[in-house]
Amino acid sequence: MDKLRISGGRPLEGTVRISGAKNAALPVMAATLLAPGVHRLRNVPRLRDTQTFARVLELLGAKVAFEDHLLMIDTLGVNSVEAPYELVKTMRASIYVLGPLLARFGRARVSLPGGCAWGPRPVNLHLTGLQAMGAALDIEHGYIVGNNVKLKGATVGFDVVSVGATVQLMMAAVLADGQTVLENVALEPDVTALGEVLIACGARIEGLGSRRLTIQGVSALRPIDATIIPDRIEAATFAAAAAMTRGKIRLEGVVPDHFEAALRKLEESGCAVQRGADSVTVTGPARPQAVNVVTQPFPGFPTDMQAQMIAVCALAGGTSVIEDTIYFDRFTHVPELARMGARIELKGNVAVVKGVDRLYGAQVMATDLRASASLVNAALAAQGETLIDRIYHLDRGYEALEKKLGALGAQIRRVN
Numbered sequence: 001m002d003k004l005r006i007s008g009g010r011p012l013e014g015t016v017r018i019s020g021a022k023n024a025a026l027p028v029m030a031a032t033l034l035a036p037g038v039h040r041l042r043n044v045p046r047l048r049d050t051q052t053f054a055r056v057l058e059l060l061g062a063k064v065a066f067e068d069h070l071l072m073i074d075t076l077g078v079n080s081v082e083a084p085y086e087l088v089k090t091m092r093a094s095i096y097v098l099g100p101l102l103a104r105f106g107r108a109r110v111s112l113p114g115g116c117a118w119g120p121r122p123v124n125l126h127l128t129g130l131q132a133m134g135a136a137l138d139i140e141h142g143y144i145v146g147n148n149v150k151l152k153g154a155t156v157g158f159d160v161v162s163v164g165a166t167v168q169l170m171m172a173a174v175l176a177d178g179q180t181v182l183e184n185v186a187l188e189p190d191v192t193a194l195g196e197v198l199i200a201c202g203a204r205i206e207g208l209g210s211r212r213l214t215i216q217g218v219s220a221l222r223p224i225d226a227t228i229i230p231d232r233i234e235a236a237t238f239a240a241a242a243a244m245t246r247g248k249i250r251l252e253g254v255v256p257d258h259f260e261a262a263l264r265k266l267e268e269s270g271c272a273v274q275r276g277a278d279s280v281t282v283t284g285p286a287r288p289q290a291v292n293v294v295t296q297p298f299p300g301f302p303t304d305m306q307a308q309m310i311a312v313c314a315l316a317g318g319t320s321v322i323e324d325t326i327y328f329d330r331f332t333h334v335p336e337l338a339r340m341g342a343r344i345e346l347k348g349n350v351a352v353v354k355g356v357d358r359l360y361g362a363q364v365m366a367t368d369l370r371a372s373a374s375l376v377n378a379a380l381a382a383q384g385e386t387l388i389d390r391i392y393h394l395d396r397g398y399e400a401l402e403k404k405l406g407a408l409g410a411q412i413r414r415v416n
């Protein structure tokens with residue numbers, strides 16, 4: 001199994017081009033099922049997760065071809081409505097095919113995703129929303145099954161702000177009979193980007209960027225021809241690496257507003273941040289300062305940056321308090337950071353981080369995508385060598401990470 005060997009203690013310097021966003025590409029890939037035809041998606045990151053989603057689409061009968069970062073998906077020949085457990089268990093977002101299959105074929109058999117490294121991640125809002133739109137859904141042997149479904153417009157209010165449930169219902173509603181109103185929706189840039197892609201294909205959606213969407217169903221959509229937005233979490237992860245290594249990194253091909261909450265926290269910890277139209281330069285301080293963070297849905301501080309921010313605060317002057325309000329037990333990185341000398345006390349969904357002067361290289365294990373990113377950043381700042389095991393987690397969401405970090409002066413190698 002691949003590992004990363006990192007020799008730390010060097011400031012990272014230079015320019016890095018940010019890839020397309022995994023969490024924006026996956027729903028757009030699902031949306032290709034809504035319209036039979038050849039779809040063109042540009043700036044698609046080459047990741048394990050986009051490969052997995054391509055595999056799901058192929059199993060449904062689509063033809064999928066990558067040419068560098070251009071993804072062509074031909075959904076004319078889609079002839080199956082089953083998304084198998086073997087694939088869905090490896091990537092929860094596979095459930096995004098459910099709404100489009102019900103909308104286009106009136107049938108679907110999609111495995112329930114099951115849990116993940118950090119606790120239960122229910123999909124009840126996806127199911128209750130689709131049921132409100134008239135979908136009779138059964139759970140059979142771990143599969144969500146729907147037959148003879150004719151989706152119709154409805155008003156659906158989400159108890160919790162959910163990215164997944166929002167995109168699921170948006171895709172179900174664009175071809176439904178009548179008008180759907182979605183209330184308390186997620187505002188993440190991936191959601192807005194999906195809305196813009198659907199509108200460009202002929203969908204009728206009002207209220208994008210607000211917590212209330214009104215969607216008038218149409219009879220058909222045109223194939224997608226779109227460019228995936230840049231990955232704000234990848235960008236913010238590099239920014240955090242600059243903060244921890246006294247580095248200076250220019251992030252190119254970004255939308256600064258998409259990760260403003262993370263940039264503001266890094267500024268509060270002492271970074272200098274220069275925002276351009278499509279670039280951001282982050283200069284790390286001699287030593288970061290302690291900050292308090294509470295994760296929230298966009299535009300609040302993203303839970304997908306919680307682990308990386310805990311790593312920054314592990315080296316800060318003072319004590320930081322970091323609360324995750326989205327996932328209460330997303331802290332599997334904490335014991336691994338402690339192996340590198342971090343002092344972090346967990347109290348429920350709150351991490352109290354007492355900053356230390358330095359971290360030390362150690363053998364550590366990646367447990368999920370963002371936890372592994374925090375270990376990479378900690379290793380880049382640490383004294384000595386770190387060996388990170390199970391980096392397949394990283395490959396799910398960071399494209400060519402060691403190549404990009406190497407170009408910034410990092411001593412990093414993939415070994416097995």
Ligand code: EPZ
Nearest residue numbers: 023093121122123124125126160162163164165304326369
């Ligand atoms: C998306 O997951 C992202 N994944 C996650 O990023 C991210 O952590 C999360 O949004 C929050 O920002 C993708 O976009 C593929 P949610 P999702 O539905 O859609 C509860 C990464 O690192 N909830 O917004 O699964 C849920 O338990 C990944 O790239 C329900 O209760 O998250 C959570 O507390 C990890 N019932 C909250 O809502 C539901 O039916 C937000 O979850 C759905 C969600």
